[in-house]
Amino acid sequence: MPTDQPFVSSVTWSDAINNSGFWSSLAQTVLPPYVNTCRWFAGKARPQTGFAIQTVHVVPLSDGDVAYLLILEASYANGLPEQYLLPLSFVSDRASRTLPFRLADVPEKGRIGDATLGGRVGTLIDAIYDERFRQALFGGIQQNQTIAQANGQLTFHRGNGLDNDDRLHSQVLPVDSSNSAMTFGDKYFLKLYRKLFSETNPEVDMVAFLTDESSFDNIPAFGGSIVWKQGSTDVTLGMMQRMVSNDRDSWAQTGDYLNDFLYAVPQRIFSIREDVFEKVELLARRTGEMHCALYKPIRDGIPSNPDFAPESFTPEYRDFLIQRFEDLLERRYTLLIDNYTKLDPQAQRLAWVFMEAREMIETFIADFRTRSIDSMRIRIHGDYHLGQVLAVKNENNEDDFIIIDFEGEPESSISERKIKHSPLKDVAGMIRSYHYAVSAKLFNSAETEELDPDHLQRVSDRWFYLIRDTFLNAYFDVFGTPHPLFRNNNETNFLLLIYLLEKAVYELGYEISYRPSWVKIPLKGIIDVIREIEKIRLSDSDGPSDVPMLQTGLLQKN
Structure with a gap:
């Protein structure tokens, strides 16, 4: 002007x-x-x-x-x-x-x-x-x-x-x-x-x-x-x-194919079209192919491109990730306590479980510092979600996806955006994006505003878990087993939980500050991760016995 x-x-x-x-x-x-x-x-x-x-x-x-x-x-x-x-x-x-x-x-x-x-x-x-x-x-x-x-x-x-x-x-x-x-x-x-x-x-x-x-x-x-x-x-x-010629990004496309699911929910009908699973599998394969392309192993001791050579989970990387997560966790707990009264009853119950699980989360993060990890790290997309994927037609006029916007996390420094991570960090971002898509649709639509929130939560969970597992299965099929990026199932599950927890805790800050009615979405994602952490803890015979169990009873209505 x-x-x-x-x-x-x-x-x-x-x-x-x-x-x-x-x-x-x-x-x-x-x-x-x-x-x-x-x-x-x-x-x-x-x-x-x-x-x-x-x-x-x-x-x-x-x-x-x-x-x-x-x-x-x-x-x-x-x-x-x-x-x-x-x-x-x-x-x-x-x-x-x-x-x-x-x-x-x-x-x-x-x-x-x-x-x-x-x-x-x-x-x-x-x-x-x-x-x-x-x-x-x-x-x-x-x-x-x-x-x-x-x-x-x-x-x-x-x-x-x-x-x-x-x-x-x-x-x-x-x-x-x-x-x-x-x-x-x-x-x-x-x-x-x-x-x-x-x-x-x-x-x-x-x-x-x-x-x-x-x-x-x-x-x-x-x-x-x-x-x-x-x-x-x-x-x-x-x-x-x-x-690239495209009609919409995958967030919009996912919203479209959630509409049929949404309209069936008030009729107590659970319905997902088969082509929804096909699109999820295709996106998972393209994601896996992207990560395979970014994995350039060192040949004869000499990397073809040092900036893209895979690296191990070094102590320096673990310290960086732990420090960043601990700082993030401290800020989110403070923010949650300060804004607790602004939350709806369902979000308050989820918040209590999250706060009561703090010691369990901190023990899990501490375990990351010393746990043996043989999987490798590479350069990744870094800000991967449904809005970064365009739905297109390929040269054979078949449905396909184009991945865009490789700038990385907007709030991170340029140096931090170039740090190599497990590709599971991108996978966690896409999983969280699917969770947002179904939760935002069900909890913010006129068709469902009269339904019990706990019923909506159960319905959205069922949709999300099916989509999540479909995505993960198709993604890992791209690599074969074993692969240097994913040495074994135990490591893969542990690392995926690390990145899912970090992503959901990060999301929590935005929702508390700008969309309090959406706080339940990242909180539910956090609770899902905590449940899995508890399974690891119970299966680990050397795990600490003095850490309190997950207080799931708090999720029940009075």
């Missing part, structure tokens, strides 16, 4: 690159009110102390003009500064008639402000809305360009998913998100990363690896990347992929 007052400078647009005063003035006047309206800026709610333009890159345009890529630093009263990418273009009133796009078509959210630069009147816009800029990015990737800059260089890397295309019409997708997306023809999708980190984005690493070094085809193929190279540091600015 433009500012009320135009930005005025005697510096011309083309000469601005070498004028630090120009950029300092821009960062203090025009940019703060604009950036705070942008969906991609994550610092709106934080007390800000100012903005500064740390680096400016030049992108030559086809008509001799230039656009700039600004590395914008936002500083806060508390915490570390953050860096954001802001592409900038200047459209003068005089030149607007000859441009390959109309200024009138630039939406308000793309207009930064009116400006007079070196006597020329015009408008500063987010350059993603400038057709010349979009074509410059596409051409740079297609030609593997390197553009020297005052601070490092911009490197455009072409991937195997890019064809030798002529100029393709481009447009900006209207969806607001934490990144910006552009399309080229009906073939390519270019994502610009707005929030930047001082290392390569894990999504680019993952998609490039799967495209270039495996035969796994169920992702949008890697078309290329844009990287700012500065000494030994690579900062990922964007990634291009092949476009």
